[in-house]
Amino acid sequence: MEEKELRRYSRVVVDGIEQAPSRAMLRAVGFTEDDFKRPQIGIASTWSMVTPCNMHIGDLASVAAKAADAAGGKGVVFNTISVSDGISMGTPGMRYSLVSREIIADSIEAVTGAEGFDGLVAIGGCDKNMPACVMAMARLNRPAVFVYGGTIKPGVKRRDIVSVFEAVGAAAAGSISDAELLEVEQTAIPGPGACGGMYTANSMASAIEALGMSLGNSSAQEAVSAHKREDCERASQAVMNLIRADIKPLDIMTKKAFENAIAVVIALGGSTNAVLHLLAIAREADVDLSLDDFTRIGAKTPLLADVKPSGHFLMSELIEIGGIQPLMKRMLDRGLLHGDCLTVTGKTLAENLADVADYPTGQKIIRDFDNPIKADSHLAIMYGNLAPEGAVAKITGKEGLRFEGTARVFHSEEEALQAILDGSIVAGNVVVIRYEGPKGAPGMREMLSPTGAIMGKGLGSDVALITDGRFSGGSHGFVVGHVSPEAAAGGPIALLEDGDRITIDAESKQINVDLSAAELDKRRKNWRRPVSSVSRGVLAKYRVQVSSASEGAVTIPSAWEEQGDDA
Numbered sequence: 001m002e003e004k005e006l007r008r009y010s011r012v013v014v015d016g017i018e019q020a021p022s023r024a025m026l027r028a029v030g031f032t033e034d035d036f037k038r039p040q041i042g043i044a045s046t047w048s049m050v051t052p053c054n055m056h057i058g059d060l061a062s063v064a065a066k067a068a069d070a071a072g073g074k075g076v077v078f079n080t081i082s083v084s085d086g087i088s089m090g091t092p093g094m095r096y097s098l099v100s101r102e103i104i105a106d107s108i109e110a111v112t113g114a115e116g117f118d119g120l121v122a123i124g125g126c127d128k129n130m131p132a133c134v135m136a137m138a139r140l141n142r143p144a145v146f147v148y149g150g151t152i153k154p155g156v157k158r159r160d161i162v163s164v165f166e167a168v169g170a171a172a173a174g175s176i177s178d179a180e181l182l183e184v185e186q187t188a189i190p191g192p193g194a195c196g197g198m199y200t201a202n203s204m205a206s207a208i209e210a211l212g213m214s215l216g217n218s219s220a221q222e223a224v225s226a227h228k229r230e231d232c233e234r235a236s237q238a239v240m241n242l243i244r245a246d247i248k249p250l251d252i253m254t255k256k257a258f259e260n261a262i263a264v265v266i267a268l269g270g271s272t273n274a275v276l277h278l279l280a281i282a283r284e285a286d287v288d289l290s291l292d293d294f295t296r297i298g299a300k301t302p303l304l305a306d307v308k309p310s311g312h313f314l315m316s317e318l319i320e321i322g323g324i325q326p327l328m329k330r331m332l333d334r335g336l337l338h339g340d341c342l343t344v345t346g347k348t349l350a351e352n353l354a355d356v357a358d359y360p361t362g363q364k365i366i367r368d369f370d371n372p373i374k375a376d377s378h379l380a381i382m383y384g385n386l387a388p389e390g391a392v393a394k395i396t397g398k399e400g401l402r403f404e405g406t407a408r409v410f411h412s413e414e415e416a417l418q419a420i421l422d423g424s425i426v427a428g429n430v431v432v433i434r435y436e437g438p439k440g441a442p443g444m445r446e447m448l449s450p451t452g453a454i455m456g457k458g459l460g461s462d463v464a465l466i467t468d469g470r471f472s473g474g475s476h477g478f479v480v481g482h483v484s485p486e487a488a489a490g491g492p493i494a495l496l497e498d499g500d501r502i503t504i505d506a507e508s509k510q511i512n513v514d515l516s517a518a519e520l521d522k523r524r525k526n527w528r529r530p531v532s533s534v535s536r537g538v539l540a541k542y543r544v545q546v547s548s549a550s551e552g553a554v555t556i557p558s559a560w561e562e563q564g565d566d567a
Contacts (some may be wrong), residue, residue, distance in 0.1 A: 006118065006243055009142065010040040013116035031074070039243050041068040041236060042117035043077040044108045044136075046129040046149070051084035053126035053201065056192035056223055057149050060232045064121050064147065067236035073243075075236065076117065080107045082129050085446060085472065086161050086195065090417060095443030097128055098470075099542045101280070102555050104132035109139050118142065119239040123232065125149025125193070125223070127200030127473065131277035134213055137249045138284035143242035144249050145235040145344045146214045148205035150223030151315040152193030159188040160196040162309055162472075165448055169456020172421040193223030197308030199473030202315045203270030204277055206324050210264035211281075212252040212343035216352055220323025222316060238344050245346055253285040256338040259297055260349065263336050266301040266377045267327060269311060271473030272392045272481055273446075275379060279552030291381045291390045291550055295509070298377025301336055303396060304367045309476040310396040311373070313365045321363045322356075329353045334369060373397070382480060384512040385520070386466070386492050386502070389484035389550040394471065395506045399478040402507070403464040405430040407500040411530065412436065413445055413469070420453045427462035430502045434493050435530060436469030437486025438553040442534060442543035448472035451479055464504055466511065468493050470549070480504060480511055482549040488529055489548070495523040 004011055013022050014036045023036060043065045047058035065075030081104060088094040112120055120142060122133035130148070137144040154160065167184040170176045176184075194201035205219035215234055221227040242248075258278060265274045275294055282289035304327065307313050318324070331337045332353055339350030359366055367373055373396060380393040395401065408425060409432045410416040416433045419425050431450065438444045447469055454463050455477055464478040468486035471479055485491030492513070496502075501514040534540050545555040 006039045009116040009118050035074045038072060038074040039118040039240070040116065041073040041075050041119045041121060041239055042112050042115065043068065043075050044120060044122035044133060045077055045079050046082045046104070046124050046126070047079060048082050050082055051087060051126060052152065052189055052192050053084070053194045054082045054129070054149060057123050057125050060123050060147070060149065060228065063229050064123065064232040064236045067233035068121070068240070071237045071240040073119065073236070073240050076115065078111050080104045080129070082126055085127065089446060089472070090413060090449035094445040095441045095539055097446065098438070098444045098553060099538060101128040101132045101135070102542070103538070104129050105135040105139070108133060108136035112136070112140055112142070119243050120144040121147060121235050121239055123147045123149055125201070127204055127273060130201065130204045130208065131281055134208055134281050135284045137213065138253060138281060141248045141250050143239050143247060144213070145239045145242070146208050147232055147235045148208070148214060148218045148221070150193050150221050150225065150228045151202055151319070152196045153190055153222060153224070154196055154314050154316055155190050156187035158314060159184060160308070160314065161188060162195070162197065162199070162452065164188045165452030166456040169421070169453035172453065173457040191224065195473070196314045196316060197473070198269050198271070198305065198315065199309065200271040200273040201473070203265055203268065203274045203473055206268055206270065207261040207265050207274055207278060209324065210328065211257050211261040212341055212349065213249065215344060217323045217325050220315070220319045222319060241346055242344060247342065247346060250285055252342050252344065253281070253287065254341065255287050255289070257341045258282055258287055258289050259293070260337045260341060262294055262297045263301045263331060264324065264328060266298055266303060266379060267331060268305045268324065269303050269307055269373070269378055269396065272379060272394045272471050273473055275392050276470060276482065276549060276552055280554045283552050283554050283556060294377070294379055295381045298379060301377055302369060302372035303374040303378045304369070304372055306365055306367065306373060309473070310398055318365050321359050321365060325353065325356045326359045327366055329356045329358070380506045380509050382504070382509045382511045384510040386511045386513050387483045388492070389548060390482070391480050391484065391511055392482040393480040393504070393506060394476065395478065399461060401505070403430070403478045403504045405464060405502060407432050407496050407498060407502055409434070409496050409498050413447055413450060417450045417453060420450055420457065425459070425463055427459065429463050431463060431465040432493065432496050433465065433467040433469060434487035436467055437488055438546040438549055439543050440468060440486050440488030442532070442539050442546070444549065444553055445469050446472040447481070448475050451475040451477055466493070466502070466504070468549070478504065484548045484550040486549065490524065490527060490529070492520060494527055495520055
């Protein structure tokens with residue numbers, strides 16, 4: 001391929017006498033004469049000191065930039081934002097979490113498009129900036145590789161952030177003392193990296209690898225490790241190869257690739273957030289993916305990984321036995337993955353996995369197919385008169401497969417958490433948290449604080465929780481989120497009252513309230529949406545633009561597609 005073709009975008013910015021001002025600006029940031037002849041590789045860094053998930057990514061971005069230079073390109077590092085779910089959890093600040101996914105995708109698109117980068121390496125370390133990076137890659141459709149920032153090392157006694165949330169419930173129940181709670185708080189998070197179980201960050205890292213947008217085992221490396229630095233170097237080399245071969249993200253992110261990602265998330269026992277994020281990425285890639293695809297793939301894909309939050313092992317322990325590549329090889333051999341999907345290596349998934357060794361004999365983290373934790377998916381897509389557009393449950397089987405109880409209705413996460421901690425929630429209750437959906441919060445907050453408190457108080461098998469919000473990957477128990485339509489849109493969840501009988505059935509995949517259609521219609525006529533305290537700023541803009549959770553909670557206006565090129 002000719003030099004100009006390798007510089008398809010950057011040459012518009014730097015070639016010719018009329019671009020002398022652009023070159024003058026670039027000389028000031030370190031460009032040499034030779035650099036103008038090289039493909040420019042944007043290195044999107046999500047570094048900040050806001051959260052341990054991302055605090056090391058600045059160093060990784062520098063490694064990637066140097067590797068891009070060595071591979072014949074010119075690496076240019078730029079930053080985007082990140083917010084911390086773990087820190088903002090249970091507060092009004094959590095409303096910004098899902099919103100940040102759109103802001104990050106927008107900012108990466110804006111910088112890459114404005115600066116004329118020919119390729120992109122994006123490094124993400126927390127669960128919203130990771131799908132955001134890939135969403136931006138789909139929009140731009142320029143050669144690109146995603147790098148996962150890596151998982152955190154375990155804390156004392158194999159603790160992690162969920163240990164702290166559950167310790168709060170244990171302290172409220174009197175099971176541990178305040179001093180013991182403080183000791184958990186002080187020792188659970190030892191340093192850099194994303195939360196250590198198969199929570200959303202590790203789930204999405206695995207999904208993106210299975211999607212073909214990151215290199216082999218990028219999802220299964222500790223944040224502070226030689227392997228992770230090598231991953232960054234290899235990513236920059238790979239993006240240069242993609243430029244030469246003219247392989248772009250939309251060549252990789254096909255319907256089959258998304259099916260691979262879904263299957264791997266299921267086998268690993270991944271987060272419900274993976275449903276939301278994969279739907280959003282697919283929308284950006286113009287791939288027809290729906291909730292029903294998760295049901296279809298889940299019917300034939302077993303849950304095999306005994307990992308936290310519902311299992312026993314941490315991501316660092318899965319890394320020790322080989323990460324997810326041996327699992328993917330097993331799944332491919334079993335016919336559960338599409339081996340012909342192209343990946344960022346320039347090879348197919350089957351070619352990448354051809355020489356991968358199996359797990360060591362005697363390991364207990366990944367079960368055999370004849371001894372699964374659950375024979376089908378733990379991600380149950382439910383419908384019923386409470387969720388006509390769908391809801392997402394995370395049920396591994398440990399919680400049972402059916403729950404029937406009486407509703408305790410709350411208009412916010414804070415109200416529900418207080419009731420759990422003060423003992424107002426008892427066995428047989430279905431905690432209903434509403435007006436926490438994409439439009440209602442606005443921002444669709446995660447409910448790790450109440451689910452952690454329920455588990456910490458020992459009510460995990462006796463209390464269910466449903467919400468139009470969503471769950472952290474660390475949540476477990478009998479929980480159903482993403483209930484759609486949401487309360488703020490007048491969905492049936494808005495019509496519930498204390499004492500209503502609710503049935504959640506994971507086998508029939510139904511969530512229903514024992515009310516007639518006539519009674520629901522009567523209540524709907526009397527319903528008024530509560531006035532929101534949000535009237536300006538990014539949350540107000542998001543509320544106007546955001547779609548239903550059943551569509552990925554994206555902010556791409558549906559009318560845009562219908563209006564055509566003149567929109």
